[in-house]
Amino acid sequence: MxxxxxxxxxxxxxxxxxxxxxxxxxxxxxxxxxxxxxxxxxxxxxxxxxxxxxxxxxxxxxxxxxxxxxxxxxxxTIEGVNATPRGEALRRAFVEHGAVQCGFCTPGIMVQAWHLLESNPHADQATIQRGIEGNLCRCTGYKKIIEAVAAAEAVERGQTPVEQSREVQRG
Amino acid sequence: MTIERYCAPRTLDEALEILRAGPVSPFAGGTDLMPQSQAGRVRLAPVLMNLRRIEGMGGIAENDGVVRIGALTTMTQLMDSAVVRERLNILWQACDHFASDQLRNAGTLGGNICNASPAGDTLVPLLVLDARVELAQKPNGRIETRKLPLAEFLLGPGRTTRAPQELLSAIEIPLPAEGFYGAFFKLGTRPALDISAISIGLGALHDDGCLRSVRIAFGAVAPTAIRAARAEAELEGRLLDQDVIDAAVQAADTEIHPISDLRASGWYRREMVCNMLRRMLEDARSH
Amino acid sequence: MAELRAKTSPQGSDPARGSLIGKRIPKMDAPDKASGRTRYIHDINLPGQLHAKILRSSERHAKIVSIDTRAAKALPGVHAVITAADVPWQRPIGVAKDHLPLKTDRVRSLRDEIAAVAADSVEIAEEALGLIRVDYAPLPVLTDPVAALAPDAPRIHPAPQGADGGPSLKPGLPVAYTGKPDNVAMVMEYAQGDVAAGEAGSALVVEDVFRLHYVTHCCLGVSGVIAEFDPSGNLLLYSNTQVPFLHKREFAELLDIDPGRVRIIQPPIGGGFGSKLDIYPFEPIAIFLAKITGRPVKLVFTREEEFLASPTRQPVLLKLRSGCTKDGVLTFREVETLHDNGAYTSWGATTPFVMMQTVSSLYRVPHCRYRTRAVYTNNPYAGSFRGYGNLQATFAVEAHMDRLAEALGIDPLEFRLKNAQDPGEVTPQGMHFKTCGLKDCLRTAAERGDFLRKHAANRARWSDGDPVKRGVGMASMLHVGGGAKIYPSDGCGTILKIDDFAHVTLITGASEIGQGSETVLAQLVCEELGLPLSAVTVVNNDTDITPWDVGVHASRTTFIAGNSAIGAARKAKDKILALASSKCGDAAEALDLAEGCVVKKATGERVFELAKLIRSLHFSDKAELVMTTHYYEPPSVHQDKQFKGDVSAAYAWATQVCEVEVDTRTGIVRLVKVTGAHDVGRVLNRLGIEGQIEGGIVMGQGYALTENLMVEDGWVRNPNFRDYKLVTAPEIPEIDVSFIETMDGEGPQGAKGVGEAPAICIAAAVANAIYNATGVRLTSLPFTPERVYRALHGAAQPLEWNVPQ
CATH class of the missing domain: 3.10.20.30 (Beta-grasp domain)
Incomplete structure (x- = not known):
């Protein structure tokens, strides 16, 4: 047995x-x-x-x-990350900045980005790039993901509020 | 692959008892064992032992000029350590090239050493730093330890002198003298998440245009990571001019035995060792 | 990496009208995906479901002597173990119908399917695979496509032997039954003008040979399928297919049932990129197991399996000769290619269809000849992959253009401008470029990339002693942008209903594969109906509900499905405005829809609230619903047997300028910057189109620099992400994209398809940039450090065209 x-x-x-x-x-x-x-x-x-x-x-x-x-x-997990304020800021930034295409890599990158901002709240672009080097994405070319993480970081610092989506999202 | 027992001992003593009792697959981060066993490349023993809960086998401490690093220390913990960053910077550089954040958070220094990959990222800087490994066992009811230089510990790809009943408990590194210069190079197109085609470590003390206490190590050009004694000898105490650099590069060329595999040909590896060692020595000169 | 600076065209959207066109619209499926709520096929489990695994060949080429499944069948938890003998009714699949899902007498590549297991768990199924014993009698292995053409080469598809030991040729039947007398799987030839005359009139002729390698899609979500039969024998498939309606019919044929009894549900997919255009053996195998066990059967690949057994981009050896006058006007072009088909024929063999378009029509070439032979080998077989041969063709044509320009002493930009197509051109191949932004693309990319200055400056540094060189290179491309009529119909259907609360359900045949089609379709409908995006639900994933569509390929969805959606929306609008007109007395033409209301076109004055108006129609004595259908068939033509005809309703153009840094000590090439200019017709969703272009550029970067499926003697050496290197986040270049808006007359709101375009130019532009940096021309992909280093140090073997006629 x-x-x-x-x-x-x-x-x-x-x-x-x-x-x-x-x-x-x-x-x-x-x-x-x-x-x-x-x-x-x-x-x-x-x-x-x-x-x-x-x-x-x-x-x-x-x-x-x-x-x-x-x-x-x-x-x-991503389900827990979602429920945190930082998770919410990241999700909103990922949506607004077009960081999601097929979406399969997205939860993993969300969790990694969450951790990156948790341990390095002032992550600059190069730090973000290195921070997600262990996450492969085949669709986006990473650029919008990097921009989304940077935007979520800026929101946390209270610099530029992420615009509320003008369009109500389905679902 | 029927595992009869899983255990997660809390003490080294307990872990060594389990090891003594019979075939065990020990793991710490699991980052190598898990994929290898799932792909059927490694057959797990009936007892699977998680080392991560052993108390006192982590941590980084400096005592009497020796830095002792617990085998369970993760790559991330190494990078977060002030003594590693400031005094053992070459090790810090290698950790920075190690896989990804997720793997640095899980992978341990002890695991990277015991995995004994010829391309293991930490082995080259540890060789440069004259690291010693500490092995523990409990043959007669008492814990016994032995220490040996890392170079003697590594035998070949995946092979070490660790006996089945032994555990690698710690790594000891004599603190290099103040002003020790250390540089790590890993050939690749990415900053990390790459198995190195070759890697080079260089350590030395600058002394009026000369290098002293020169230590050079190479990864992925021999069955184990190796020190390059002949190249070191060519450099030791000599004025670091172009002739000396040429001589050291030529010596290094005789010390490596690179193979061809899917990551690079032996020819290319040899070219890279020579070109990059040259570049590193030139950088060291202008440092 | 700087901010992406996209040009806003003066022809762009009109903000005063509250238009959504050209705005940055977040994808409708993004919130679910970003929170991990989206259920991919891997996340779906049906009650009573079994798990399937496939036993694949351990030999590259061998006769199957015997298969012993007894021990596997005896394993507790195993419900079925099948081999070809258990499904004598199976039928051949693939583009040439040259293989059976489960192989009968022989295996022809490592991936070949021999047996399959359905069990209570994946672990049990895997254990059962290990208990199946297969005896092989090895056959000579053929893995060199050139050798495949030799008269005495081993035959990959010999005629199967009949019971009497003699050949059992059955004329008129698929290759799987009849065999092939030689290893030539497919020949495609095209000609225009008189190449000999063109050559005679040339002041200069250049010939090059190029070699293109294996790459594969690497969808982050591995392949998978769930098959289930109901007690009446109706098949329900949860499938990742990109062509549900074509596959519905094919699965019905495989099972010899009425296509009406096959229903395909498409859960969201973890990446497509063309990988899911053909039926692959795992799908019928899952269906067989479901049929035999009477249970739902789920079959999901491991990543290793995904590398071994999903399609690749077709590797190609290509010879290209062109000539031009002393003034730099192209006179002729002659291309011959050898495609390594692998063991079987999938869409990869048909990529010449696209390749010849680039050869004949990217530039004006009066005389042109093109020939491809795709040959069988014991290598993995190739399918369709974003760009569909155009990455291969453009790599060759655009590297070759730089060679011609240099031989002429003209700069690469001027040479291209001299030969570039103009709007209105009808090429000898029959393609009609009603809009064509190529010259704008060339000029814009060159200007924004500072191409001419850098190109000259980099050359001046060839021998300056610095081991790190900079280079800049350009390449352009032409690709279908208004569908591609490779089937008799290239159409798409839409059903649109507006409910009592003015909520729109858009039911489209077009599948969403992550590219954002459902968002852009919703946007186009909102534009017609004056509604916010939140008023639209898109249904696009169930063949029992959605109307017919050819499938997601050829960059066609925005164009074709977009026009279809607009058509349905306009019919709905007509109905609504006619009703409004009858109620308020104003002419329908004087009314419009805006912000959820019927308004007066001239003043914007609100006349009716849309929801109320619709309710008044619904609950009146007329009792009518606002529900419309539309089928859009583009005004393109199915090409004739000579491959001539206007195959697409619009054509997309682009120029990309790549800047690289080459470390001559290591051979490492870093892609520093990509400056792209894309004729996209019109930007519909700026966020979406940027995402497509950036993602395509980085995919092209992988093709050029890092990705290489190493197939050596039929063995796949690197079936993992450790050694199959996708580009990672720190490696991406700075990206600067300009949109050239040519407002295509047939396109939805003027747009063209753009999904494949951005990946196409990169490899050629990088090759040209490496040359500009170092003076060394690389002709084999990919430009991995060792290959580049060898070339830089004279240690590379030159490519030769040694292909027998």
Whole structure:
């Protein structure tokens, strides 16, 4: 009988229990066991950043983390990032600045950008570029993503308020 | 790949007991083990041991001119450390070229060393810094440690002198003298997220136009990251003029054994070692 | 990276009217996507669903001697293990119908599908794959397309042997049944004028050989499909296809059922770029498993599988000869290419269709001959990819133009201007350029990129001793911008309804693949109906609901689906204004729709609130709804057998100037800046079009500098992002884009399609820039550090055209 490990951790601020196989990745656990699908599988090798999550306040590739290693730790996914003021500012900036095309890389980049601004509130353009170097995007050419992160950063500093979208978004 | 047991010991003692008992796949960041095992390139042992919870195996401390870095220290923690940035800057530079923020947050120094990739980013600066590794085991109910130079620890791609029952517990680096000059070069088109085709580390003390305590290391041009003793000897204590640089580059050329693989041909690697070592020495001269 | 400075054309939008045209409109799907709420195919799980995995060949070319699936079938949790023997009714797929989803007697490339498993979990399915035993008898491996033409080359598609051991040729049947007597999969030839006469009149002739490499789409969302049959045998597919209606029919043919019984739902997709225009074996295989198990079956690739078994851009060896007069007027052009088809034929083999347009018509060339042979090998097979052969053709043509200019002693800009097309031109190939901004593109990009000054200054630095060189290069392109009539119809249907609250549901055949089509379509409808974007819902993802469309390809959606949506909206507007007219007495022509109301055109005075007016129609004794349909068929023609005809309703043009830095000590080329000028007809959604162009430029950067699917002797050496290098955020160039608004008469609000255009020029412009920096001409892509270093240090092997006739 293969081993199962019972773990307990905080997920997006709420206590969570799960039973996982030892070889299961945090990504599989989040998506297939818990059902939070905002974290994406892009490569399974830590090369694309689509599965970026926060663990104890720093970002990691969920595909490279053993789920069992979540035990006792504080995990935040895109679903949790969304609910924060910084997450909201980023989301608005990503929408307004056209940083989203197919959108598959977007949640991972949102989480990475959130962490970048958390640890470096005055990130300049070069810092933003380096900050998201572990996140691949095939659609946008990154330019609008970089602009969006910079805009969200500016909002946090209270410099230029992000314009409210004139158009009410669907959904 | 049936794992019978997963464990996350809290103490080194406990971890060494588990190691002694039988085949174990230890991991820290998991950034190498996870993808390798999922792709079937590595067969996991029946016991999977998470080292990350071991207390006292992280942290960076300076004592009596030696910097001790716990094996569980992540690349990000290294980069955040004042002593690394100011006194071991060549290591800081290598960390800056290491993968991505996400991988720097997860990957540990101990893991990068034990993975023993010929292209391992931290190995070249650690060789330049004369780093020693500390290995611990518990053969007879007592923890025993041994320390050896990193150069002796590395045997080949993925191979080290670590015995199955041993853990790499710490890395010790003698603080270089004040004014130590260290430069790291990694060939690539990206700042990071790249396996280096070649890397070069250069460390030395400037002394009136000469270099002293010269240390040169290369990555990805031999089965392990290597020191280049002959090139160092050509430079040691000599006035750093064009002739000396030429001699050092020629010596380095004899010390490397680059292979051709999908990242570069052996010919190109050799050219790059020579060109870039030359450039680094010229930079050092004007420093 | 500076601010993107886009020129605002005087012909741009009229802000006084509150028009949305030309504004920066955020994508409607962006909030969901940015919050991780969007459900891609990977995120969908149906009750009772099984997970499928495919066993692929471990040999490049071999006979299948036996397959033993007994152990796999016995594994608990396995519901079905199938091989070709289990689906004797399977039919060939692909553009040439030259392969079966599950291979029968032989495998022809590493990716070949041999068996498949449906199980309770992915893990069990994978474990079962490991239990399947396949015995192969290896066959000679053919991976060099030149060698494939040799008379004694191994045959990739020999006639299958009949029961008596002899050939079982069945004339009139697909290649998969009949085999092919040689390795030539497809030949495409085109000619105009008299090349010999053109050559005789040339003062100068230049010949070049170019080699283009394998790259692949790298959609961040890997391929996947979910197939489910209902008890009556109706098939429901959750699919990432870019051509739902064509595939609906193809799947029905595969299953020998009425197409009406196939329904395709398209969840949002994690990138398309042309990768999803053909049916690939994994899709029928999932369908077979669903049919056999009676359960929904989900099949999703791993990233490694995505690299091994999804299509590539077609690798090409290309010889190009052109001549010109001493005044720099092009006299003739002759192109021959060898396409490595791989083991099977997908859309990659048909890219000459686009390549010959660039060869014949980017510049005025009186005499022209073009020939492509696509040959079978044991390599991976190539499909369609953004630009569809035009990256390959433009790389060759535009590098060659610089060579001609240099031989003539004319600067590259002047030489191009001398030969560039003008509006009104009808080319010998039959393309009619009703609008053409090429000369404006050339001048604008050159001026904003400071091309002439830098070009001269960089050359003067060739031997100044500095190991780091700067270079600037330009390239232009022509691409279809008003659809492409490669099928008898290039149309798109729209159903539009306006409900009692004046909310519009726009039901379009055109799929959204991340490019922002649903937003631009909504915008066009709002423009007609005077409504805000929030008043529109777009439905575009279900073949049981949406009207027919050819599919998302050929940069056609904004143009074709846009015109279709406008047509439907105008019909609705006509109906509304006629009603309003009957109620208020003003002529319908004197009324308009604005800000949710019927207004007087002259004064803007509000006459009726739109919602109220519609309710009055609905709940009157007439009891009518405002619901319209429109089918738009562009005024283009299906080309004849000689590839002549005006295939698109409009043509897009662009010039890009690339600036590079070349480190001669390492061969590392850094793309510093791209200055682009694009004839886009008209900017509809500025945010969206900038995104398309920036993304395309960076994709072109990858094609030129970093991306390389290394296929060596049929093995894929780098099926991962570690060694298949996409451009990352710190590597992107400064981007400066100007929009040339030529206001195309047929385009929706004057716009042309632009989706593919931005990726096309980069490789050629970078090659020209490297030459300008160093004096060394690179003719093989990509310009990776080692290749560039070798070329700079005389260690590169020159390319030769050694292809047998």
């Amino acid at each position: 293969p081993a199962r490990i019972d773990i307990a951790f905080r997920l997006n601020g709420v206590g969570k229990r799960a039973s996982v196989a030892p070889e299961t990745s945090a990504l599989e656990m989040l998506r297939e066991v818990i059902g939070l699908t905002g974290t994406k599988y892009g490569c399974g090798e830590g090369e694309c950043g689509a599965c970026t999550i926060l663990v104890d306040g720093v970002t990691i590739n969920a595909c490279l983390m053993f789920a069992a290693d979540c035990d006792g730790r504080d995990v935040m």
